[in-house]
Amino acid sequence: MKFAACYSYRASQPGLPHRERGVALITAVLVVAIAAIIGTSMMSRQNFDTQRTTNIIHRDQAVAYALGAEHWAGAELSRDALNNDYDHLAENWAYELPPLPIDGGYISGRLQDLQGRFNLNSVLDPIQAERLVRLCQSINVEPDFIPALQDWIDEDTELRDNGAEDESYTLLDPPYRAANRHLADTSELLLVRGVSVEDYNSLIFFVSALPENSPINVNTASARLIQSLAPDIAAPDVERIIALRADSPYQKVDTFVEDRAFAGKELSESFLGVSSSYFLLTADVVLGDASFTLQSVLRRAPEGRITVMQRRFGSPRERILTQYENNPELTNLNERS
Ligand SMILES: [Ca+2]
Numbered sequence: 001m002k003f004a005a006c007y008s009y010r011a012s013q014p015g016l017p018h019r020e021r022g023v024a025l026i027t028a029v030l031v032v033a034i035a036a037i038i039g040t041s042m043m044s045r046q047n048f049d050t051q052r053t054t055n056i057i058h059r060d061q062a063v064a065y066a067l068g069a070e071h072w073a074g075a076e077l078s079r080d081a082l083n084n085d086y087d088h089l090a091e092n093w094a095y096e097l098p099p100l101p102i103d104g105g106y107i108s109g110r111l112q113d114l115q116g117r118f119n120l121n122s123v124l125d126p127i128q129a130e131r132l133v134r135l136c137q138s139i140n141v142e143p144d145f146i147p148a149l150q151d152w153i154d155e156d157t158e159l160r161d162n163g164a165e166d167e168s169y170t171l172l173d174p175p176y177r178a179a180n181r182h183l184a185d186t187s188e189l190l191l192v193r194g195v196s197v198e199d200y201n202s203l204i205f206f207v208s209a210l211p212e213n214s215p216i217n218v219n220t221a222s223a224r225l226i227q228s229l230a231p232d233i234a235a236p237d238v239e240r241i242i243a244l245r246a247d248s249p250y251q252k253v254d255t256f257v258e259d260r261a262f263a264g265k266e267l268s269e270s271f272l273g274v275s276s277s278y279f280l281l282t283a284d285v286v287l288g289d290a291s292f293t294l295q296s297v298l299r300r301a302p303e304g305r306i307t308v309m310q311r312r313f314g315s316p317r318e319r320i321l322t323q324y325e326n327n328p329e330l331t332n333l334n335e336r337s
């Protein structure tokens with residue numbers, strides 16, 4: 001305003017030459033323009049700061065809501081442990097938490113039984129290895145990587161037939177070595193020789209990475225996993241078992257093994273069970289423009305005590321994968337055969 005006033009004063013002087021009046025006019029216009037640019041920049045910066053602060057607050061709130069969902073899931077599993085000593089898909093924990101409105105968004109969540117999947121860390125057992133071969137074949141994944149997975153997990157560095165120890169990995173760029181211990185997470189599969197990203201994306205829906213002695217829960221196992229338990233199990237038999245267990249969940253493994261579907265198949269009871277200790281919680285929180293997914297692996301001790309084994313702060317891709325995982329068509333035995 002001061003410069004504008006100055007211009008106004010000088011321009012009104014009848015004695016000023018025409019050229020000077022022109023320079024004064026341009027100077028004044030420039031000053032006004034610069035002031036406008038600075039003002040706009042400051043407002044933009046302020047808006048950006050406000051938005052950033054809002055996002056940070058929303059994210060912190062979303063984390064707090066997701067941890068609340070984790071607490072709820074643990075309490076639900078502890079309650080369940082008091083009810084019975086077997087676990088099935090009609091129990092309260094197995095029902096999805098529908099989107100619940102919260103201030104400025106919503107939260108949803110669900111628990112999945114990780115023992116309803118094939119435990120990759122049990123693959124050193126010959127019976128389990130054969131089951132994994134059949135499972136891979138049923139989802140069009142080449143099972144050639146299994147000896148390499150066994151070498152990855154076993155403690156020694158002796159190469160088994162078609163396996164892969166350090167020498168297969170140290171020449172890679174970047175080089176690394178075989179873990180010679182259990183998988184800490186299913187994503188570690190991607191480091192094992194012979195496992196492609198496509199293989200991993202297909203397997204991820206059916207496998208877990210749990211302590212080696214965690215049995216498969218026959219009450220929650222997917223249709224494909226049940227079919228892979230022994231050779232030549234007919235798809236209609238698997239569908240009948242799944243319908244049967246929905247009405248009357250198995251309370252003992254003996255009852256499952258004695259089903260006529262397995263007559264003459266020499267189905268081993270090894271690594272089979274009717275209860276579960278490991279569960280995966282997926283909690284989705286949408287708050288304002290922020291969205292957030294928490295995946296937690298929960299371990300339930302026999303008396304019901306809950307331990308959080310792993311937390312993963314998810315990405316949209318993981319949410320898409322999980323939605324895909326829930327697609328009933330994926331468990332249709334005829335889909336890929
Ligand atoms: Ca139960």
Ligand SMILES: [Ca+2]
Pocket residue numbers: 150151152153154155156157158165178180
């Ligand atoms: Ca090894």
